[in-house]
Amino acid sequence: MIAKSRKVCAVLAAGWIALGLWTAPALAIDLGDVLKDVAGVAVGGFVIDKVAGPxxxxxNTVTFNKxxxxxxxxxxxxxxxxxxxxRIGAAQVAGPKKDGVVKVKAVASLETSFRDRFRIKILVPVDSVNPLQRFVRVQGxxxxxxIDYKL
Known part of the structure; x- marks a missing residue:
C-alpha cells in the first residue's frame, strides 16, 4: 500500500509541476489568463482522475482502520x-446513494470572510468537470x- 501511495504522490507532483502551479498569480486578467485557468483545470482534472482510485x-482503508x-x-x-x-486539488465525496456520488464531477471551493475575523471555505460537490463555465450542486x-500535495 505504501508503494501505491508513493506512486500516487509522484504522479500528482509531476502533474502539478507540469501545470506550473507554483507560479505567482497574475495581477491583470486577460484572455490568456482565462485560457490558462481552463487548461489548468482540464489537465489537473486528468491527473487527478488517473490517481483517484488508489x-x-x-x-477508505484509513477511515475503516480508525x-x-x-x-x-x-x-x-x-x-x-x-x-x-x-487552483486545483482533490477531494473525496461521499453519499448514501451511488447515483448521487456518480453525478459529482468536481468540488467547487468558494472562499469568503465574515466580519473580518472568520475565513469561510465552502465546498460544493458539482456536476461539471469545469466549474469555471457552469455547475449545479449535487444534492445528497x-x-x-x-487531499493536498506539499510541493
Missing part, C-alpha cells in the same frame, strides 16, 4: 478553487476528505 481506496468508515459510496474528484486565482453528497 487515493479513494487509501482514504473506526470512521463511510456508510455509503465514495470517490475522489478534483477541487477547483474559485476566487483570487484558480458531501465532502469527506480533502
Amino acid at each position: 487515493i479513494n481506496d487509501f482514504i 473506526g470512521a468508515k463511510v456508510e455509503g459510496h465514495t470517490k475522489v474528484v478534483p477541487i477547483v478553487s474559485l476566487g483570487s486565482g484558480t 453528497v458531501g465532502v469527506s476528505a480533502v
Whole structure:
C-alpha cells in the first residue's frame, strides 16, 4: 500500500509541476489568463482522475482502520478553487446513494470572510468537470476528505 501511495504522490507532483502551479498569480486578467485557468483545470482534472482510485481506496482503508468508515459510496474528484486565482486539488465525496456520488464531477471551493475575523471555505460537490463555465450542486453528497500535495 505504501508503494501505491508513493506512486500516487509522484504522479500528482509531476502533474502539478507540469501545470506550473507554483507560479505567482497574475495581477491583470486577460484572455490568456482565462485560457490558462481552463487548461489548468482540464489537465489537473486528468491527473487527478488517473490517481483517484488508489487515493479513494487509501482514504477508505484509513477511515475503516480508525473506526470512521463511510456508510455509503465514495470517490475522489478534483477541487477547483474559485476566487483570487484558480487552483486545483482533490477531494473525496461521499453519499448514501451511488447515483448521487456518480453525478459529482468536481468540488467547487468558494472562499469568503465574515466580519473580518472568520475565513469561510465552502465546498460544493458539482456536476461539471469545469466549474469555471457552469455547475449545479449535487444534492445528497458531501465532502469527506480533502487531499493536498506539499510541493
